[in-house]
Amino acid sequence: MNYLSVENITKSYGERVLFEDISFGINKDQKVAFIAKNGTGKTSLLNIITGREEADSGLITSRKGIHMAFLSQNEELDPNLTVEETIFASDNPILDIIANYERALLNPADTETYQKAFEKMEVHNAWDFETQYKQILFKLKLENLAQKVKNLSGGQKKRLALATILINKPDLLILDEPTNHLDLEMIEWLEEYFKKENITLFMVTHDRYFLERVCNEIVELENGQLYTYKGSYSYYLDKKEARIQAEQASVEKAKNLFKKELDWMRRQPKARTTKSKSRIDDFYVIKEKAHQRRKEHEVQLEINMERMGSKILELHNVSKSFKEKVLLDKFEYVFKKGERIGIIGKNGTGKSTFLNLITGRLKPDAGKIIVGDTIKFGYYTQSGINPKEGQKVIDVIKEFGEYIPLKKGRIISAAQLLERFLFDRKRQYDFVEKLSGGELKRLYLCTVLIQNPNFLILDEPTNDLDIVTLNVLESFLLDFPGCLLVVSHDRYFMDKIVDHLFVFRGNGVIEDFPGNYTDFRVYEDSAEPETKTTEKKEKKTWRQDDSDKLSYNEQKEYKRLEKDIQRLEEEKEAIEALFVTGELSQDEIQEKSLELQKIINESEEKTERWFELASKIEE
CATH class of the missing domain: 1.10.287 (Helix Hairpins)
Structure with a gap:
């Protein structure tokens, strides 16, 4: 059963064409992910589908009577309502059923109206509505139902918007980066929720494990062409690689044929027959195909990082609290050369505070933080970039550095770095205000990297970055020879680049786990409930005592x-x-x-x- 059809949609802003004549459909029970680079119109497409923007041409048709909901990046909630009032102010058909039943109770003499209202309560299982919405709010860490929306953080507002949509149970749910502002526990809960619920999904997300476990179809927009893969994310990767190889083989074949046809063209007399005219037309088709080039952005750098001395970063008995909330309690750690540490934990357990302590933006309540003389931090924060009005992309990055030195006297210039991170030469001379949210994050990342730090700290670097950019960033970080400290809820990203984890448990408890995120989940899931707490307490001591016996890699x-x-x-x-x-x-x-x-x-x-x-x- 078709829910929605997109037919020959085109959208451009001035001379910049986002997409042209693209078509696809969304059917009942499909869970579709839409993949494209930042700045190629992902959010614009979602806005067109949901009626928030108009296409330049083309048609969107949806099935009559379908209930569609959209989770955007910027939700508009009434600031004066409470969390619970926001749920009841939503367009939820169950609320009408409950209201009709309550009205029927006030007029018991009208037995027919009461019977109809009662039957609707039964059919839609409306008796459990309160339990259902409270369970979802609890899972999304919105336990204070009386809290006003205006007093919520940006992340809490996004989670409230998500909760409202899930409670409404639409036929078709359209999501723009649903895992942003969710911690790992919430993401895993949402995965399970989507897997078991009969909801049709169309989403933009950069979370590759989420794609793998939830989606059964991938639609990719690349170089203006739309490609559909009916399978999971791993299936998409396999089939895309096969497609690229087939395209490359086709291009090579076209090149060889082009050489032959070029020789034939040169030998032809000026007077053309009909037959030769047809062959000449074919020649130009072959020529176009033979000159196709794929824009691959693999990063293979030998960075000539500034020398790192024997003393890197030491934390001795570091404690930090905000009022009654303990975030660090006598934390001890001595960083070693080349360490690659991921930081995980629930929201509010002190992850960003920890990074701000290390970089001197906050002072500890007790203890010492000693930074080596040779250490140069590169700190990517969640606050992003604040470019000046009228600045061009290339000018922003040049304020921070002109190049990154490589080994053997080579360099990578600011323009080359931007190109590696998917800003082509033309885009580099665009004004910054024209960039999408994801492109701004990408530019900010380049301003941090161009400074050539030897200790890189990344606080949620994967938010708002597309999958193509994430692959580029991962390649860069795998080549990075310095120390790396990363806070991220992107499990795929963490698995690929870190060697061990700091697990923030809350109340000042920080454990050192020798493995990546998947290793950690296997360990957590395999622990018996009754022994789990004891083992968690013992883990930190064992690893600190034995750190001189086994290296982290061992x-x-x-x-x-x-x-x-x-x-x-x-x-x-x-x-x-x-x-x-x-x-x-x-x-x-x-x-x-x-x-x-x-x-x-x-x-x-x-x-x-x-x-x-x-x-x-x-x-």
Whole structure:
């Protein structure tokens, strides 16, 4: 059943064409993600679909009677209402059913009206409405129902808008970056909610794990062309790579044909026959295809970072509180060269405060923070950039630096850095006020990187960045030779670039976990409820006491080996079980025997390495 159709939509601003003649449909039960670079019109497309903007041409048609809701980046809520009043002020059909039932109760003599109202309450399960909306508000950390909207933070307002939409249960839900302003716990809850609820979704999001676990179709806008992939995010990556390879092969073939046709064209007399005229037309088609170029933005840099001395950053018994709220309690840590640490925890547990303490923007209540003489911080904050009026993109970045030095005397100029982060030469000379929100974040990121820091601190760098930019940023950070400290709710991003985590539990408790976010979730989920609390208390002491016995990479390897050995044992048992059935042919027995021997050899190697690491701990 088709819910919405987009037919030949075009949108431009002056000479800048965002998209042209694009078409697609959204059907019932589809969960569709829309992927495109920042500045190519993702938000404009959502606004056109929902009637907030008009297209230059084309048609949007939706099924009659469909209930559609839109979560935008900038929600408009009544500041004078409370959290609970906002829920009741929404356009929710259940509220009308409840109101009709309450009116029927006031006039018990009218049994027919009462019976109809009662039946509607039954059909729509309206009896549990209060329980439902309170559960959703609780999951989104909006427990104070009497709090006025005007007193909420920007993140709380976004979560209230999301809660209102979820409670209304629309037929089609359109979302613009729904995971922004949600902590990891909320994101994982929202994933589960969308997986189990029969809601049709069309969303823009940069959260790749969210895409993988929620969406069943990907629509990508690239270089003005629309590509549809009916599958998860990993399916999209596989098929996109195959498409790119096919395109490259096609271009190479066209180049070869172009050379032949060019030679033929040069040999032709001036008088043309009809047959040769047709071939000439074909020649120009081939020429266009042969000159196609894909704009790839892979970053492979050997950054010549400023020298980092032996003393980097030390925190000794650092404490910080705001009134009764304890954020750090006698925290101890000595940073080492090349450390790549991710910071996770619920909102309000002190993550940003920790970064501000390190960079001197806040003073600790007690303890010492010692920064090495050679350390140069690069600090990307959530506040963003404040460019001057009338500035061009290239001028903004040049205020902070002209180039980044590379090894062997090479450099990457400000213009080249912008180009790597998807600002082409023409875009670099645009006025900053023309940039989208995501492009502004991308420019701000470049102003931090051009200063060539040796200790990079990123506070939620992935907010409002598109997936293409995230891939570029990840490549850059993987090449970055200095220390890296990152606060992010993007689990894919964290998994890719950090070696271990600071887990902010609240009330001043900060644990050091030797692994990435996925490792952490596996550990948390595998812990027994009754032993979980005890183990959490013991983790910090064990890792601090044994930090001189196992490096962070060794601790990570130790945990990985345990999982690998268990997996190999399960594979071994599965093959041995096949032999018992007696159903294998001679060729299959031979094949499985070789596979079994390979598994046994690998298991023995990993077990030997595991004992080697275990012996260090026990020393």
